[in-house]
Amino acid sequence: MLEENNKPYFINALYKNSEGYIFVGSTNGVYKFDGTRFSKIFFADKNINDTATAIFEDKQRQLWVGFKSGNIAKKENNILAYFNPEEGTPKKAITCFAQDKNGNIWIGTKGEGIYYTYNNRLYLINEDDGLTDLNIHSLTLTQNGDVLAATYQGINTCTVNGSKKQVSMVGPKDGLPDYMVTNIIPQTNNTFWIGMQDKGFCQFDYSKKKILLPAGTDDWKYGQVNTLLNSGSSLWIATQDSGLLEYNGAIKTIKFQDEKNNQY
DSSP, X not given: OOEETTEEOOEEEEEEOTTSOEEEEETTEEEEEOSSOEEEEOBSSTTOOOOEEEEEEOTTXXXXXXXXXXXXXXXXXXXXXXXXXXXXXXXXXXXXXXXOTTSOEEEEEBSSOEEEEETTEEEEEOGGGTOSOSBOOEEEEOTTSOEEEEEBTEEEEEEEETTEEEEEEEOGGGTOSOSOEEEEEEXXXXXXXXXXXXXXXXXXXXXXXXXXXXXXXXXXXXXXXXXXXXXXXXXXEEESSSOEEEEETTTTEEEEEOTTSOBO
């Protein structure tokens, strides 16, 4: 699929939009899959080629794309157009997006912290605001509109009111098994699954500000958790060393999945 002159393109991001199309972020830009074929989405200047690292659709069905260069683009009439706020855009790679209850777009970066939009301006949250790490691995939203950020220095909770910013951190002193958080995804009722580098995964009850350790995860030996997917009673876990795992929350078990989708 993503290959030209026998040169493969590396895939950095996958996103399914509200219409069911799959968007692929690669080292050769952005592609759209309609169920049958892949087509590249170009900039107006087709000579522009940027490595896409994050893709997101907001509540208005606007598709956003983040790039390794720090550039940000929107898809407009099936053409990519750079987002150019007065403040400029990041200089580090874009890692993730989110949208808060007020419609503001949040942008995680690899080395600059977190940006968010407000009244057509771009604001930065960094160490001066209390952020514990400038490398943001994922962003997700709580029920009251706070934003949770996964970092290698714990979970950062960000609360904003216009340009006013407040940041707090959840770490080992709060029961988090590992400082190095790789992924955060919603579970249910303001509870979140947390993926970690060395200690597997856990749950975070945001309402009670409490870390919960699922049964069967005490002796984690499967390596770094790269990403998580919540599906019914199952949590799917992509690991660095042990491939794909499935955690069944109903019976508290972890199962391996082989390359043929058979358990072993």
